[in-house]
Amino acid sequence: MSESNGPAILIRGAHKRYKPIVGAPQRDAVRGVDISVAPGTIHGLLGPNGAGKTTTIKMLLGLVRPTAGEFRILGEDSTRPEGRRRVGFMPEQPYFPQHLRAAQALRLYAQLAGVPRDEIGPRTTALMERVGLQGREKTTLDAFSRGMLQRLGIAQALINQPEVVVLDEPASGLDPVGQRDVRNLMLELRESGVTVLLSSHQLSEVEAVCDDVTIMNAGLVAAEGDLDALLNVEGRTSIRVRGLEGGLPARVAELASEVAVTGGVSVFSVADETVRAVIDAVDDAGGRVVSVTPVRDSLEDYFARLLATTAEGGEDR
Amino acid sequence: MMSRIWPIALAVVTDSLRRKVVYVVLVFAAVLAMAIPSLPSYGLGIEDAVYREVALALSFVAALVLTLSLSANRVPSEVERRTVYNVLAKGVSRAEYLVGSWLGILIVTGGAIAAFTGVQQLIALARYGDPMWQLWQGALAVWLEMGVLSAFAVAVSSVAGPVVVVTAALAVLFVGHSRSTLLGGEGALALKPFYPSLDAFNIVNPVAHGTGVPPLYLLSMLVVFVGFVAIALAVAVWLFGRRDL
The missing domain is CATH 3.40.50.300 (P-loop containing nucleotide triphosphate hydrolases)
Structure with a gap:
């Protein structure tokens, strides 16, 4: 657009x-x-x-x-x-003039954003429904819960398309x-x-x-x-396989790390560039590959580790 | 530009009409207006003049209370509650926001003064059989002066809290009507043209004595109003434009 x-x-x-x-x-x-x-x-x-x-x-x-x-x-x-x-903007914890009804508030923001007069009504109705506030058009905003104000905040951000x-x-x-x-x-x-x-x-x-x-x-x-x-910081891939009752084939074992075996399923990680060879080796050994996924940090872990390395203080406003 | 200023002004009007202070001031002013004929000075044979003078003073005080209560906290509360974010993010300039807010206050004050004057006219008609049309000239002067004062209050409120705004507005009112006192000495005469006097809006005497003021004077009053408001709002925009929200 x-x-x-x-x-x-x-x-x-x-x-x-x-x-x-x-x-x-x-x-x-x-x-x-x-x-x-x-x-x-x-x-x-x-x-x-x-x-x-x-x-x-x-x-x-x-x-x-x-x-x-x-x-x-x-x-x-x-x-x-x-x-x-x-642009549409929804601030953190949006506040609105408390005396307005929900539809009046959207009308106000639509007018400020220059929405054509004949489009304000239909857009208001559609947006109220889209954010789950249908039927609340005539409720004054001082009766809205925080979650409802949040939803209305999203609606006002989208009123000007x-x-x-x-x-x-x-x-x-x-x-x-x-x-x-x-x-x-x-x-x-x-x-x-x-x-x-x-x-x-x-x-x-x-x-x-x-x-x-x-x-x-x-x-x-x-x-x-x-x-x-x-998040794929280590360049490694996690592989889950079944049917390797005798343990990992030697070719796989020498490439794999973080090996875990539970209920007949072996999970291990290998370097990205060895994935093809490892899958072939599992096939040759009669095993069945269940999944192949990149090893990903969780965002939480990555975030925490990153912040630990940039330890200077500051204050959000 | 007006397509953005006007909705802001209407929102201010709607908000103001939900405030109890508007109705309290209106009722109080109406009750006091009804009490004017019982003033002790009414035995002197100048009832009409006294009525007009007191009625104008009453309008002035009621409008002043209303103006200060509406304008002192308008911008600070919108900034504090962050409702201004939604407005400015829609592509509304800070100037449009301030002018819209001021215009809304001006409309509410105008409506209230018109209501006071209407009630005062009805009382005059009932008591003296004279609608005292000159009261409307006085009402216009009060309204314009309140418009100047609210523009100044909006300017101060764009960077300060309500207490500072009210104090500053009352100081301006005092200074604005004290030119002859403060610059009375011969040595200060040269300063008079630069003095921010609000005396142009003081037409109590001609209204009270029934002569009123000529249309040209009303026009010049309007020019003074536009000049002061333009300066005050320009300062408001400059101050608010430099502020981090």
Whole structure:
């Protein structure tokens, strides 16, 4: 859906320095962050509290003034209002004017986003249904639970049919069904060509939906890239086989490591380049290959290990 | 631009109409207006003039309470509750947001002043058989002055909390009506053209004495209003534009 051929979101050299008026020293919340998000992908932004994720997103959306850096969405300077017209944003724990009814709130945001008058009603109805709030159009927002406000936050982010959506902790406060709905919604958005930048603490959510990730720590990019490539850190493949009652064939045994045998199933890992030879050897020995999967770190383990190596402090804003 | 300012203004109006302070001020002002004819000075044979003067003062005080209560916390609470994020992320500029907020406050204040004046007219009609149309000139002056004050309050509130806003707005009101006191000496005469005086909106005497002011004066009052509001909102936009949210 993007008109430009470049990245849907481009952040280059993002830097934010907070200068207290008196007393306390200057603090760099974000230091030279580069993020590039390809069109039609879901890009995860990860990091512990204080990593600078929220500050980076706020700079991208013109809510915080960058000290330095370039911020572009669909090729336009997103720190300027006109550069944000094709963007949907759901802040962490979205708040709304409490006196409004749900449909009134969506109408307000639709008007602000320049949605044609005759399209506001149908879009409101469709979005309320899409986020699971059908029948709540006339409920005032002070009667909404946190999860319902979260769902409405997603609806307002989509009211202008954006080409780029920035979601800050979209599943926060949702029950497991709600979290699944949000995950499916993000996948649907990607299917329809929408680019999603997802900031989240929920690693399982990121692992389930993201194509690429940027991991931040202490205001810096600690790691970035394709999730599979990041987690397949050891270049090894895990193989499960059945029918090798006599143990692993000698050719396999000398290549395999981390061997475990339970209930007639042998599980072991081998270097990626030896997979073909190992499978042939298992076949020759009369065994049956059950699965061949790349050895992946869990995102949790990878995340924890990465953060341990970048131990400088910082505070998220 | 107006397509974004206007929805913000309407949201402010809707929000304001749900606040109890609007109705409390309205009812209180109406009750006091009904009590004006019982004032002791009514034995002097100048009942009409006293009524108009007190009615205008009442409108002024009620509008002031309303203006300060609506404008002091509008921007700070939206920033604190982060409702402003959803607005600005939709491609609304900070200038449009501030102007929309101010416009909403101006509309509510205008509606309230119109309601006060309507009630005062009804009382005047019932008590003196005279609708006292001059009261509307006074109401316009009060409204415009409150518009200036709310623009100033919005400017201060873009970087400060409600207590500072109210204090600053009252200080501006005091300074704005103290030119002759503060610059009374001969040595200060040269400063008078630069003094931010709000005296242009003080038409109590002509209204109270029934003469009113000529249309040209009303027009010049409007020019002063536009000038002050433009300056205050420009400062507001500059301050708010530099703020991290």
